[in-house]
Structure formats: C-alpha cells, structure tokens
Amino acid sequence: MLSFGRNCCFKYPGTYFRRGNASNHTNTILSTNSFCPKFPDPNYPFGKNPRSTHFFHHAHKLDLFLFQINTSYTQFPIPFAPFNSHYSTKAPSRSYQRRARKRLLKSSKPTLDQAQFQLALSQLPPRFTPEELCNVIARQNDPLVCLELFHWASQQPRFRHDVSTFHITIKKLGAAKMYQEMDDIVNQLLAVPLIGSEALFNMVIYYFTQARKLTRAVNVFKHMKSRRNLNCFFRPSIRTYNILFAAFLGRGSNSYINHVYMETIRCLFRQMVKDGIKPDIFSLNSMIKGYVLSLHVNDALRIFHQMGVIYDCPPNALTYDCLIHGLCAQGRTNNAKELYSEMKTKGFVPSSKSYNSLVNSLALGGEIEEAVNYLWEMTDKQRSCKKRTL
Known part of the structure; x- marks a missing residue:
C-alpha cells in the first residue's frame, strides 16, 4: 500500500518528486534527468510561498527550476512526465477499440421485459x-x-x-x-x-x-x-456445401491463410462429388476463386476446362474475371488477354476488376499504349452501362 504523508516521494522513470516545506531546503531537493532550463520564478520569490513544491536540477547546486506547482488547489503534487516516458500518447488502435467494444457488449447484458x-x-x-x-x-x-x-x-x-x-x-x-x-x-x-x-x-x-x-x-x-x-x-445438399465454401473463402486477402483453408475446401469438394451431389456454378467459382487466392492458378485453369466437359456447367462472367485477375497477378498477360477475348466472344461484359488487372499488368510490362487502350475501353463500357441504367 502507498501512503501519501507530509513528506512523500513520487518516483517515475528517471524523475523524483518530493513534497515538503519550502523553507526547509533539504526536504525539497529532487534528482531528475537534465531536460528543463533554469529560470527564476517570476511570481514568487524563493521561500515566500509556503504551499509550493520546488524542483531542482542538481542536488548539490540547488538551482531552481522554472516549474513551481502551486498545491493550494490539489492535495498532492502533479507529477511532471519526462521526455523518455514509456507511456504511449497515441490513439488506441482499431483492434483495441473493437475488443473493448466486445467486452462492453458482453458486460452490459440486456434484461428481460417481463x-x-x-x-x-x-x-x-x-x-x-x-x-x-x-x-x-x-x-x-x-x-x-x-x-x-x-x-x-x-x-x-x-x-x-x-x-x-x-x-x-x-x-x-x-x-x-x-x-x-x-x-x-x-x-x-x-x-x-x-x-x-x-x-x-x-x-x-x-x-x-x-x-x-x-x-x-x-x-x-x-x-x-x-x-x-x-x-x-x-442430409447435406449443394446449399450446405456452398455455405461452407463461402465461409472458408471469407478469410481475407492473405495468400498463406487462403492456402491453408484451400485444403479444406478441396476436401469438401471431393466429398460433395463422392456423395453424388452435382456442383453448380457457385461451388465451381468458389474453387476457382480459392485456387487464385492461394496462388494456384494452374489448378484454377484445370477446373475451368472441366466445367463444361465434366460438370456440364458452363462458366460465367465471374469465372473469367477471377481467372484474368489471377493470370495478371502472376505476370501471364498473354494468357489473360486470350481469356479476355474469349470472354467477349461469348457475350460477357468484363468487370472493372478485369480491366484494372490488364492495365496494371501491361503497364508494368512496358506496353503503355495497349494499357491505355484497355483503359479507354473500360471508361466507354462504364459510360454505356450508366446510360442503360438511366
């Protein structure tokens, strides 16, 4: 237990504070880091204010600091934090605020309306x-x-x-x-x-x-x-598997985490086919998206080529968007442009994700003119879509 007596001492990292009578100089000596200038007090001469706490730079010199804290309005002296303090002055992070909000919600349980x-x-x-x-x-x-x-x-x-x-x-x-x-x-x-x-x-x-x-x-x-x-x-149906696919794919953009959960998705997909449940376009797109996020684009292309032949489920626009983004992320721009051309021949409209991937990949490869052409094509598509909605 801490006791705050008449002559109490507050200790902080590198700083000591002592409260005492100003007339007794031996009780007011403090030892602290050298971080403040030495000026006389303009309001009170030394020793005239009996309820003030004096701070000295060196104990053997008895030099008076500029800072004299008047204790007439407070019971204890206010500690002066040094510059090398270990306490952070930054705002709390979002994760800390989220955890604090969850703890507050758990502590404040609602009551039953009788x-x-x-x-x-x-x-x-x-x-x-x-x-x-x-x-x-x-x-x-x-x-x-x-x-x-x-x-x-x-x-x-x-x-x-x-x-x-x-x-x-x-x-x-x-x-x-x-x-x-x-x-x-x-x-x-x-x-x-x-x-x-x-x-x-x-x-x-x-x-x-x-x-x-x-x-x-x-x-x-x-x-x-x-x-x-x-x-x-x-028994589990295709909807059950699709709910699990969407849950395991919603883990963020970390490729390592997606790689770990992709093994679970692959096992679920094999179990679904083994049970005789025919995959639909959502489950196949989930497999392709999972392979792309886990940086296994070749496996995604394998599922893409099996969609119409084995599963009797042709790809849609979302399938092409995921594949174009994955190919451009690995620098395979030529393959991405081939899928883009195939996508347009089938009547699908590329999304802004596909255009942005192509523009970034071409610009990084030094093909500036072709990247600008794709950029202008994207703006024209967006203008035409806005006119149709209006």
Missing part, C-alpha cells in the same frame, strides 16, 4: 401445440422474450419441441447476434436424435459461419453426415 413476456404467455392456450408456440415466437421482436418462451415451454410436462420451434428460436437469436444463447439451443437440438431438417441445419451452419465459429459449423455438418441420420431427410 410485461412483454407475460403478454406473450397470455396468447398461448392451456394445451398449446408446437405450431401455436412457433406462431407466438414469430410475432415477438425481442429475442430475449423468444428465448424465455422456448425455455418455459421446455419445462411444461406435456410439451415437446419440434423442428418449427427450434427453427424460429434459432433464427431469432442468430439474427440478433446472440450466438452464445443460440449455441445452447443448438446443443439441445443435437441431443435429440431424429429432429431436424436440411433448412434448419443449413441456417445453423450459416449463423455459425457469420459468428466465425467454423469449428461449430463443421461439427453440425458432420452431424448431418453421421450414419445414424442416413434415413433422415436432412
């Missing part, structure tokens, strides 16, 4: 069905009231939840970003063996991916594929 909860209970008949409970929960705007209705109904002796009540409760909690409460409801859902549907589990996986809980999303996916659910109607 009046609204009692009003919702009055709308239920004495022996209500799951459909009637689902309708009452769907009409509520407060997610806490929905959660309390779900827990209250679970305690009733003659009531059992079904797919509809789980679906509407998880939807309300996920839309309100109450992921911890939603996780508890999902655990109750997974504990019941033969309750579920494809739409319900797809929604659960989607909200877990929105909360960046990819492990939980994969666990729900494995539950859908488990052997005990072979006779049920909630």
Whole structure:
C-alpha cells in the first residue's frame, strides 16, 4: 500500500518528486534527468510561498527550476512526465477499440421485459401445440422474450419441441447476434436424435459461419453426415456445401491463410462429388476463386476446362474475371488477354476488376499504349452501362 504523508516521494522513470516545506531546503531537493532550463520564478520569490513544491536540477547546486506547482488547489503534487516516458500518447488502435467494444457488449447484458413476456404467455392456450408456440415466437421482436418462451415451454410436462420451434428460436437469436444463447439451443437440438431438417441445419451452419465459429459449423455438418441420420431427410445438399465454401473463402486477402483453408475446401469438394451431389456454378467459382487466392492458378485453369466437359456447367462472367485477375497477378498477360477475348466472344461484359488487372499488368510490362487502350475501353463500357441504367 502507498501512503501519501507530509513528506512523500513520487518516483517515475528517471524523475523524483518530493513534497515538503519550502523553507526547509533539504526536504525539497529532487534528482531528475537534465531536460528543463533554469529560470527564476517570476511570481514568487524563493521561500515566500509556503504551499509550493520546488524542483531542482542538481542536488548539490540547488538551482531552481522554472516549474513551481502551486498545491493550494490539489492535495498532492502533479507529477511532471519526462521526455523518455514509456507511456504511449497515441490513439488506441482499431483492434483495441473493437475488443473493448466486445467486452462492453458482453458486460452490459440486456434484461428481460417481463410485461412483454407475460403478454406473450397470455396468447398461448392451456394445451398449446408446437405450431401455436412457433406462431407466438414469430410475432415477438425481442429475442430475449423468444428465448424465455422456448425455455418455459421446455419445462411444461406435456410439451415437446419440434423442428418449427427450434427453427424460429434459432433464427431469432442468430439474427440478433446472440450466438452464445443460440449455441445452447443448438446443443439441445443435437441431443435429440431424429429432429431436424436440411433448412434448419443449413441456417445453423450459416449463423455459425457469420459468428466465425467454423469449428461449430463443421461439427453440425458432420452431424448431418453421421450414419445414424442416413434415413433422415436432412442430409447435406449443394446449399450446405456452398455455405461452407463461402465461409472458408471469407478469410481475407492473405495468400498463406487462403492456402491453408484451400485444403479444406478441396476436401469438401471431393466429398460433395463422392456423395453424388452435382456442383453448380457457385461451388465451381468458389474453387476457382480459392485456387487464385492461394496462388494456384494452374489448378484454377484445370477446373475451368472441366466445367463444361465434366460438370456440364458452363462458366460465367465471374469465372473469367477471377481467372484474368489471377493470370495478371502472376505476370501471364498473354494468357489473360486470350481469356479476355474469349470472354467477349461469348457475350460477357468484363468487370472493372478485369480491366484494372490488364492495365496494371501491361503497364508494368512496358506496353503503355495497349494499357491505355484497355483503359479507354473500360471508361466507354462504364459510360454505356450508366446510360442503360438511366
């Protein structure tokens, strides 16, 4: 414990402060770094102000500093921070502000509106069905009231939840970003063996991916594929795989992170084909985008050439945009121009991403005139598109 007495001493890095009587020079000597000039005090002569703290440069010289802190308005002397202080004066970073905001949201939990909860209970008949409970929960705007209705109904002796009540409760909690409460409801859902549907589990996986809980999303996916659910109607579909593809591709522009998650995407794609699920244009474009982001452009071209032959799914404009960007990023400008010509012959309009990639790649290669031609073509396309929308 620190005690602030009459003759107290404050110690900071390289600086000492001592409070005492100005008449007693031995109690007012301070030893500090040499960083301030020595001027006389213009307001009070030395020793006239009994409630002032004096700062001296050297103990053996007893030189008076310019800074004399009047302690008539404060109980303790104000410490003077040195120039070599280790405390940062910069504004807090965005990551720190985001973490502080999350901690504040977790600490300030909302309270249940008892009046609204009692009003919702009055709308239920004495022996209500799951459909009637689902309708009452769907009409509520407060997610806490929905959660309390779900827990209250679970305690009733003659009531059992079904797919509809789980679906509407998880939807309300996920839309309100109450992921911890939603996780508890999902655990109750997974504990019941033969309750579920494809739409319900797809929604659960989607909200877990929105909360960046990819492990939980994969666990729900494995539950859908488990052997005990072979006779049920909630096996993974193409939509389930597409939700997972979009989640694993949304990890930023770091090529190393995309390379790590690309292995998971490749395994999911192979499992989807093995289960007899035909990939669509979204899943194929996800594979191409993942290969491009992880700097495996040759694998992306392999998927591109297999789209119409093996999967019977012709490429679209987004497919060409991803490939042109990936080829230009690796300096393969000639291959990118070939895909650009093929794209225009099929009637697709290149996006600004394709034009910018071509212009940057050509300019870095020294082909300035051709880069300017692509630039003017891009501006003409944008003007024509604006006129069509108007």
